[in-house]
Amino acid sequence: MRLIRLIFVVLLALVLIAVALANRQVVTLNAFPAQFGQYLGGTWSVQLPLFLVILLAVLIGMVAGLVWEWLREAHLRREVSYREAELARLKQSPGHHAPNLRPQDEILAIVDAPKRMPSSPRPIPSAEPAPGTTLPSAPRG
Template sequence: MSYIRYTFWGLVAVALVVVGLANRELTQLRAMPDQLAAFLGLSPTIELPLFVVLFLGVALGLIIGFLWEWLREHHIRSEARSKSRELERLRREVDRLKDEKHEGQDEVLALLDKAS
C-alpha cells in the first residue's frame, strides 16, 4: 500500500516541477494600485517568478483553511475533553462501588465478580 502513496507523491512532485518550469518568467507584485501609490509617494513592489507566486498562494490558502477549520472545531474538541473527564470519573466511581460491594467477602469470588 505504501508504494501507491510514494507513486502519488512522486507524481505530485513531477507536476510541481513541470508547473515551475513552465512559469519561470518574472512577475511584478504590487502592494497597492498605481494611483494610490502615486498619491502616497511610495510604491512597494517585488519581482518574483510566477511559480513562486502560485505556490505561495496555495500554501497561504492551505494555512488559512487549516486555521479556520481548527477554530471552527474548537467546541467539538472541548466537548470531547469534558466527556472524557466525565467518563473517567464515572469509571472510578464504578470501581469504588464494586470494591465497597465486595468488602468482607471472599477475595477470589470478589475478583471473579469484578472481572465480569
C-alpha cells in the same frame, strides 16, 4: 498503500517541477493598488518568479483552510475533552454509578435493550369464564 503514496508524491513533484520550469519569468506582485500604496509609504511590491507566486498562493490557501477548519471544529474538541474528563471522574468515584447512558436513537435503544423471556406462557383470553368460577348473579329488583 505505500506504493500508491509514493507514486502520488512522485507525480505531484513532476507536476510542480513542470509548472516551475514553464513559469520562470519574473513578475511584479503588488500588495495594494498603485494609488493606495503611495498613502502607506513605500512601494509594497516585490518581484518574484511566476511559479513561486503560484506555489505561495496555493500554500496560503491551504494554511487558510487548515485554520478555518481548526476554528470551525473547536466546539467539538471542547465537547470531547469535557466528556473525557467527566468519564475519568466517573471511573474514579467508587460508589457512584454512571448515569443512564442510553443511545439517543430510539431504534438503537430498542435493539440494545435486553430481551425478556416470559417465565410461563400467558393464557389466551376467551369470552368463556375459566373453569370452576362463577359469575355473580344480577340483583333482582
